[in-house]
Amino acid sequence: MISKALVAASTKPMILSILVRGEDYGYQIIQRVKDISGGTLEWSDNMLYPVLHRLENDGLIVSRWRLSDGGRLRKYYRLTDKGRAELEVERGQWLDVHNALSKLWELVPARH
């Protein structure tokens, strides 16, 4: 189980990285995180939605309501240009951390 602090810290880059592939809604985001992490990351809705709203307030993502194929109303989120730029910043920072740890643990560095 990943610590709460680390989960909280990684939510933002995680969401941005998911949305950079295209529009998505909350439930789907949680599923994707779960799939990608192989189940080690399981987000709850009460954690995800406030973060989404905050990112929207900050102008990193925008939302719109859409009727899905099954006739259900869903709120879809999409990355803005500002969000894209923010993702680059986050990416750089996380890679820095990753590279540092990798070196310390004598692993092959990831490509920057």
Place this chain on the structure above:
Amino acid sequence: MFDPEKAIRDWRISLQKNTTLSEGDIAELESHLRDEMDRRAAAGESPESAFRSALTLSASADALGAEFGKSRRRPRGPRSALPGLFPAYLRLAVRRTVKHKGHSLLNVLALTVGLAACGLVLLYVRFETSVDTFRKDADRIYRVNLLRKSAQGEDVIAGNYTPLAPTLKERYPQVEAAAMVFSGGFEPQPVVYRDKAFKEANISSADPDLLRVLDIALLRGDPGDVLVRKDTVLLSARTARKYFGPEDPLGKTIRINDRDCEVTGIIADPPANTQFQHDIVMSARSEIEREEFLQGWRPGIHGTMTLVKLKPGVDAGGFEALIRDLPHEYAAEDLKKLGAVNKMVLQPLKTFYLYDATVEGLVPSPRLVYLYVFSAIALLILLLAGMNFINLSTARSIRRAGEVGVRKAAGATRRQLVLQFLGEALVTAFLSLGLAVLFILIALPAFEGLAGVAIEESALLEPAIVAALVGLTVLVGLVSGLFPALFLASFHPVVVLKGRLRTGPGGTRLRRALVVAQFAISITLIIATLVVAGQVGYMRRQPLGFAKEQRLVINFRTWGMMEQNYETVKAELLSHPSILAATACSGVPGKGINRTYYYPTGLQAEKGQALRSLRADHDFFKVFEIPVVAGRGFQKDIATDTHDALIFNEQGAKAFGWATAEEAIGKTMTDRLVPVVGIVKDFHWWGLQRPIEPMVVRVAPGLFRYIAMKVETKDLPATIAHVKSVYDRLYPGEIFESFFVDEAFDRQYASEVRMGALFRAFTGVALFIACLGLFGLAASTAEQRTKEIGIRKTLGASVTGIVRLLNWEFAKWVLAANVISWPAAYFLSQKWLENFAVRMPMPWALFALAAVLALVVALLTVSYQSVRAAAANPVESLRYE
């Protein structure tokens, strides 16, 4: 049976109770819940189980709300309670202002009047300080004044030698442009084009460089042919329109003062804020060629001024040093003969309007003094309005004590309360500003007439004016709001809510001090107003030494028009029975006479004098009823009396050192041995600002240009019609112009009269504001003392007794205000009266009158409240507790 839809609905309702969740949030969560339920159902779970497990994954409504709330409560910018709360204070302030109409009205009214007065004076100051300073390169433009020193004394004149401008241009590379400007006669001259004939005042002659020096735009015409040739003229656009209408004026001939001039250019209309109101500018060349006194390096006369524009970067002081002694280079002989020293002095363009050039240098002109006086008065009025605000707000604080207590008990901090009260003050101030602007727009035309300036309404929108007005408003709002705010916020909630609050001695003392200050200012202004009016009246009542009423004067266009026939003209005029006497002369009291140089024969060096010089015929002293004190008047039967006899006034005799009038008789003047035949009693030629000057009178028909008549008042129109018919018959084609001596003479007091009117207006405003404050104060005092009055009445006090008691309370402070205002008013009046040669005696009665006036107005103001309070039924007032 489990109904998933009902379960979801119940869950939704439970979420809706949480105020931090919006409908959108809930919809999003619901959609999420349904997705999770679908997935679980697909995996084979029962609907109920799917619902419950989906729900356990998510949190309770409260937890959700807390998380959502966090995402929303993130203020942008620095953390402060102010931005969020400010609108609330504002709303509160507006509501209060509307709710307490009476109180607000008094405050707003006073502030409105105060701000409007300030706004008007601001516009006035802006206009006065903009005169000619707006010109391009104004910093580099100077007038070359002439400082003259001789045995007779020294003076500075704006006129200078006519060849100076070309000389400066030729000799000094520092000069970019230089022009001589000759503003000709002081009287309007006739200008004729075909059937259009008017008298024009703004005529001048100038060198071609004038346009370059003053940066006047040439709208039409060849820049190379501007004022170059003889008898050419430039017209302002408005003048060209007036005479030529749609015609093209270029190349046309217009007749100016009997001379045909070709229009060679159209120049931009002069704006209101320039002293160079050049509507008609003639080529100076023709003027110089015709008038001998304008040729060569002859001592300058008023009117021929030299303007110079220095090149950028040239040091004016250094340049002045270079040209300082030019007169002694070019006019050495003349100066030597006169025993005089003339020096050139530069005066910057920017100082033309507000400063006077004197021997001691530049001194503030009366205009500048008035500017200061009225700025000070406007600020005083604003100060009064601010005091009013403090006064009324603190007086009112008792009523608001309860509010303050409740707010404090509910947790309001002192800071929040102060902010609230300041907010209210600012709302009041800005409301007043809005009204003040309206007031300014309405009052502007009247004010323009009063102040004698032309202000455009659009000037109100100029950034500097807007900034100044808003700044003053904020300042007044904050300063006058701060004390009441601090005072109110300092109430202790427990004391207040228990109803034990008394306004401390501090508050009462302050309010009294404010009332005293307000009335001190008002009384000072009242005295100032009375003194100005008194002095003007005094000057008008003073015997002038000549008869001023019912003296009708014909104004001839120029000198010499009646050199040959003035006796005929007089005889024709006198044929009318209502015309009792007539005289031809070069001037009448109040109208320009210049100086001429005289000396007792053989004593030029020791006793030479420049005297006011009047040329008049034998009947002048008869028409103006000026008595001869020694010798005789001019006589028709003595041939030499024409041209070769002099009469002095008493001052004139004294100026040459003769002890008595008799001693002067028979003395001769100048090398031509002109005898002094008589001395007349001193009389005032100018308004009483000036002392009586030494004067000489001579019969010189070539210089006559007025005929003054003593007329009877009965059927004046017929008399004037007769005069006009005689004039028209004898001078066909000339424009008839006449005036009465008393009217023209009194025009010399125009500036004092104007100042008096402005003072009256401002004093009225100040007194009004002071009364508003007093009215409010009386109201709150009466309110506070309701119970006391009730008890007094039950114990047998009469209504008059109570009214007297309440009124005395205020009257004594108004009386106390005199202690401050009398010395101040005395000092100021004394200073102002120093400007006059003839002063009214120090008017102590006026001081008393001002005190009484202020007292009466104050009593009338408070009596309304006093009577109301005293007449109230004591049962009512005592029952209310």
